[in-house]
Amino acid sequence: MDEVMLNQWLVLSAILFSTGVYGVLAKRNAVVVLMSIELILNAVNINLVAFGAHNGTIAGAVFALFVIAVAAAEVGVGLAIVLLIYRNRRSVDLDEVAQMKG
Amino acid sequence: MAQNIFFYVIAAIMAFSAIRVVTVHNVVHAAMYLVVVLAGVAAQYILLASEFLAATQVLVYIGAIVVLVLFGVMLTRAKLGEQVNLTNDYWYVGAFTAVILFALLAFSLLDHFGDEPLDQAAAETQLRDNTEQVADAIFGQYVVPFQAVSVLLLVALVGAIVLARRD
Numbered sequence: 001m002d003e004v005m006l007n008q009w010l011v012l013s014a015i016l017f018s019t020g021v022y023g024v025l026a027k028r029n030a031v032v033v034l035m036s037i038e039l040i041l042n043a044v045n046i047n048l049v050a051f052g053a054h055n056g057t058i059a060g061a062v063f064a065l066f067v068i069a070v071a072a073a074e075v076g077v078g079l080a081i082v083l084l085i086y087r088n089r090r091s092v093d094l095d096e097v098a099q100m101k102g
Numbered sequence: 103m104a105q106n107i108f109f110y111v112i113a114a115i116m117a118f119s120a121i122r123v124v125t126v127h128n129v130v131h132a133a134m135y136l137v138v139v140l141a142g143v144a145a146q147y148i149l150l151a152s153e154f155l156a157a158t159q160v161l162v163y164i165g166a167i168v169v170l171v172l173f174g175v176m177l178t179r180a181k182l183g184e185q186v187n188l189t190n191d192y193w194y195v196g197a198f199t200a201v202i203l204f205a206l207l208a209f210s211l212l213d214h215f216g217d218e219p220l221d222q223a224a225a226e227t228q229l230r231d232n233t234e235q236v237a238d239a240i241f242g243q244y245v246v247p248f249q250a251v252s253v254l255l256l257v258a259l260v261g262a263i264v265l266a267r268r269d
Contacts (some may be wrong), residue, residue: 004105004220009146009212012113016120016139018204023124027194029188031129031174038167039120042143044236053150056224058235061152062244063235068162069251075167079174080265086178087268095190099218 009050016043030082030092034075041071109149116142127188129175133168140164151229154236 016039023036045064052060086092119138126132140163147156228235240248 003217004103004222005215006218006220007211007215008106008109008113008220009150010215011148011208012116012146012205014207014211015117018200018207019117019120019124021203022196022200025199026189027124027191028190029129031171031178032124032188034133034174035132035171038136038163039123039139042140042163046146048142049147049152049155050220051149053152053225053228054221056221056227057229058239061155061228061232061236063241064152064155065240066244066247066251068158068247069255072162072167073255075170076262077265079170079257080262082174083177083266090179099215 004039006050006054009046012067013046013050016040016046028095030085030094031079033094034078034082037077037078038071041067041074105149109146112142112145112149116146129188130172133171133175136171137164137168140168151225152232153229154233 008011020036021040023039024033027033027036045067046062048064048067050060052058052064082092085097089096116139119135119142122135123132123139124133140159143163144156144159147153147159
């Protein structure tokens with residue numbers, strides 16, 4: 001318990017990742033789904049930084065920076081799409097967006 | 103060890119807040135719990151000797167992305183009071199998937215990494231001149247991906263404007 005384990009961060013990241021997956025699958029509000037995607041991306045970043053620190057290379061932090069940049073782009077475009085759905089349907093309920101259902 | 107005490111306190115707050123993000127019935131409260139999780143991630147970066155990344159996390163995530171999400175909440179006029187049910191009819195499938203996923207991840211992590219300690223000496227090599235090392239890596243070895251990310255951000259900016267523009 002006194003020693004700092006690599007696994008501490010990996011299991012914390014697994015908790016965040018699973019929570020995010022639950023949010024993506026189970027929420028019907030599109031904005032909450034975007035927040036859950038942020039949880040997933042942050043879980044990945046913790047993993048990258050933990051392994052980077054473990055190996056003593058800066059590459060983990062650099063890739064985490066790239067993931068942050070891609071997450072910013074993703075949330076920008078994602079919210080624009082959500083706004084468009086809201087403007088056309090007066091609702092952001094993902095259960096109602098089902099025209100492509102077979 | 104002090105590092106472990108901080109880790110477990112912050113990790114407990116983060117896990118609680120992450121679960122609240124996906125269970126709370128009010129979108130604005132979910133965004134506030136998301137702020138707590140993102141701040142906790144920044145604290146974990148500091149524990150992992152990546153101070154530049156911690157500063158970036160606070161600036162980009164808490165400063166920009168959460169504000170953007172709150173704008174999304176306002177523009178889609180989610181009711182600000184106690185919200186109706188935010189979960190869909192198949193939430194138990196999601197819960198089942200998440201629990202199985204976590205069990206598999208935790209099992210394989212504990213099985214493979216077990217009691218492997220974090221390499222403290224390796225981690226401390228990043229602590230000295232952390233920002234300088236990140237800058238050297240981005241503008242040296244990783245300059246091509248860095249330029250690609252710049253173009254991606256530009257494309258996302260133009261795409262978001264085209265999508266959200268009224269005409």
